[in-house]
Amino acid sequence: MAIDNEIEVKETSRLGGDQSVGLVETQTWTFEAPLPLDCGRTLSPVTQAYETYGALNAARDNAIIIFHALSGDAHMAGYHTPEDRKPGWWDIMVGPGKPFDTDRYYLICANVIGGCKGSTGPASVDPNTGKPYGLSFPVVTVGDMVRAQKRLVEHLGIERLLAVGGGSMGGMLALDWAVRYPDAVASVLAIATSARLNAQGIAFNEVGRQAIMADPDWRGGDYYGRTPPSAGLAIARMVGHITYLSDHQMRAKFGRRLQNRRAFGYDFETEFQVESYLKYQGDSFVRRFDANSYLYITKAIDYFDLANGHHSLVMALERIQAEFLVVSFSSDWLFPTSAAKEIVKALQANGVPTTYLDIHNPYGHDAFLLPNEELGRTVSGFLANVHRQVRKDAL
Amino acid sequence: MAIDNEIEVKETSRLGGDQSVGLVETQTWTFEAPLPLDCGRTLSPVTQAYETYGALNAARDNAIIIFHALSGDAHMAGYHTPEDRKPGWWDIMVGPGKPFDTDRYYLICANVIGGCKGSTGPASVDPNTGKPYGLSFPVVTVGDMVRAQKRLVEHLGIERLLAVGGGSMGGMLALDWAVRYPDAVASVLAIATSARLNAQGIAFNEVGRQAIMADPDWRGGDYYGRTPPSAGLAIARMVGHITYLSDHQMRAKFGRRLQNRRAFGYDFETEFQVESYLKYQGDSFVRRFDANSYLYITKAIDYFDLANGHHSLVMALERIQAEFLVVSFSSDWLFPTSAAKEIVKALQANGVPTTYLDIHNPYGHDAFLLPNEELGRTVSGFLANVHRQVRKDAL
Secondary structure, three states, rough: OOOOHHHHHHHHHHHOOOOOOOOOOOOOEEEOOEEOOOOOEOOOOOEEEEEEEEOOOOOOEEEEEEEEEOOOOOOOOOOOOOOOOOOOOOOOOOOOOOOOOOOOOOEEOOOOOOOOHHHHHHEEEEEEOOOOOOOOOOOOOHHHHHHHHHHHHHHHOEEEEEEEEHHHHEHHHHHHHHHHHHHHOOOEEOOOOOOOHHHHHHHHHHHHHHHHHHHHHHHOOOOOOOOOOHHHHHHHHHHHHHHHHHHHHHHHHHOOOEOOOOOOOOOOOOOEEHHHHHHHHHHHHOOOOHHHHHHHHHHHHHHHEEEEEEOHHHHHHOOOOEEEEEEEEOOOOOOOHHHOOOOOOOOHHOOOOOEEEEEEEOHHHHHOOOOOOHHHHHHHHHHHHHHHHHHHHOO | OOHHHHHHHHHHHHHOHHHHEEEEEEEEEEEEEEEEEOOEEOOOOEEEEEEEEEEOOOOOEEEEOOOEEEOOOOOOOOOOOOOOOOOOOOOOOOOOOEEEEOOEEEEEEEEOOOOOOOOOOOOOOEEEOOOOOHHHHHOOOOHHHHHHOOOHHHHHOOOEEEEEEEOOHHHHHHHHHHHHHHEEEOOEEEOOOOOEEHHHHHHHHHHHHHHHHHHHHHHHHHHOOOOOOOHHHHHHHHHHHHOOOOOOHHHHHHHEEEEEOOOOOOOOOOOOOOHHHHHHHHHHOOOOOOOOHHHHHHHHHHHOOOOOOOOOOHHHOOOOEEEEEEEOOOOOOOOOOOHHHHHHHHHHHHHOOEEEEEEOOOHHHHHHHOOOHHHHHHHHHHHHHHHHHHOOOOO
């Protein structure tokens, strides 16, 4: 299950990046035992696409699972083929000598259920009908996604993880894991995330969903094998992208500059750079993402509230046994600093050892995907410390 | 052209509001002389729907024009019929004894060209074809809207206005007037506005336009007499509404509360209150607004940059002769305080007498449409002072 180190080094040098995990392969694992879901239904079979990096050590105490965000996938680091233009989505953080150091730790990343990157989702074939689920796929929650990945982790032979972590929605899964399986994790990295989505976040997600469902090609979700609702999905993605950048960043990146023209066109073509950027983001997204998955995953995010089923956030965190690293970015207005502080306060009220880092930079919510030395150093130090503690406790 | 005071009082008491301008009528005025536009084309004939409130005095020194925002119209105060559920859009500010005191001032408000509330716009009949313009209507700018309204003001027999004012896009028209016709205005009220739309604002507008243009019912703008692109327009309006409210206000107003249900439905129906609110806003908007006008007016807002054609904002304001009242709202993230301060600084650099008021409340951009004593008092005092000065200068 781990990447062969020799091959890795060879491939890495071939790619010219001495800090890359090199070539990786997405694997899949399917279980038949019905997965109970929060909605009351069950899902079976459940396939999960996942990738692993580094090697599980003999003590099995160096495994970390990272959860991806809304549009992410299992391909977190390295390359699938030498021809890939870009590495995995968190390659800056995962690799030999990187903060999630694959020379030390065994990293796992799996596509969420409901997704469209190899795990069971609305585009999968419903065994009862022999056709793609479409909207008959059950509405899954962050908790359901976590339950599915717990089975994967057990399948990989791991009882207790050194860490669970993620940014944005990935951070929500990490928080959920810590509450759901307090015995099965030593530390949590909750980055650019929140214990619940606020009204504004729900509102933006709903606009995206309405845009998809208003597209006549959506056909009530039954579009597989036909033209997909690309126009609607592109608009949803455009809305999302506005929320991922800070106003300051948009100003610095685009301002009011025109794209490929020197004067106003007085028409409805794309003319400002910011329009061109959004259009590009929307158009490229529809080539790699399934519109129904966008509906399901945003719905899971909307539903997420760590205090669900508890009297309060503080009480929800009562059984926590892990140490926490909570990170926010000052210019993130989708998951603002105040949301991170709410988590930190509730952890502190429970006496949970918590490191809180508020990073000041102008990159908005997307900052967690960008290179940041402060983030890197803090993650690296936090993990080393937790690992040391775990080993000490095992003696 | 002014409202008969006797009728007004009678109607007002019938409506039970002793501070209402009572029943008003929208009037129209059409001119044939071609209006030159920034795009290089001309428009003719040009009809403008407008309303007036109060009476022009003998000195003709008490006239104020108010410019409406994106979705506004000429109906600023009072009622069209006794059955109207709601008065005009700024009834809280315009009326006898109100900040824009109709016992003292003569108020004018006209629908912008490009609009759909009685003024010439994309839904109007093109005299060259006998059919609605649709997308063959020229792309108009804030400057074009102002030029058209200048002709209306002249038609009403007014050479110099006591004040021009407005919130949001209305503030942009007010700023443009002050630069374009420095001799023709004594004061400017620029409320919740900006000297230019920033990248984030352009981005949100572009999402709205893309949603409209992606609606198959839009048919390249040629939908008059057929089903209009309601789904697209509703999505555009939903996006807009998110930007009009502050995050804080959304949290207070909706939080994560569910609408008419006690538990999650695990489906894609409207279930959070904030979704229900947005859906209502979208659905009611499509019954009163034309999608093509939404395209044209947002484009005019995007194009607006007071420094266009000048070397800088400071230089653009060189010829200003008016006094200024600039108002911002602390929780407005669409036209933030920083945008107001930029205007204030550029005015001060030109030695323009400027009052700046930053109102601290949680209501976001929409705050300028809500009752606010501080705003009311400041506007009232500012106008009284300007009027006193104008009368003194005339002696």
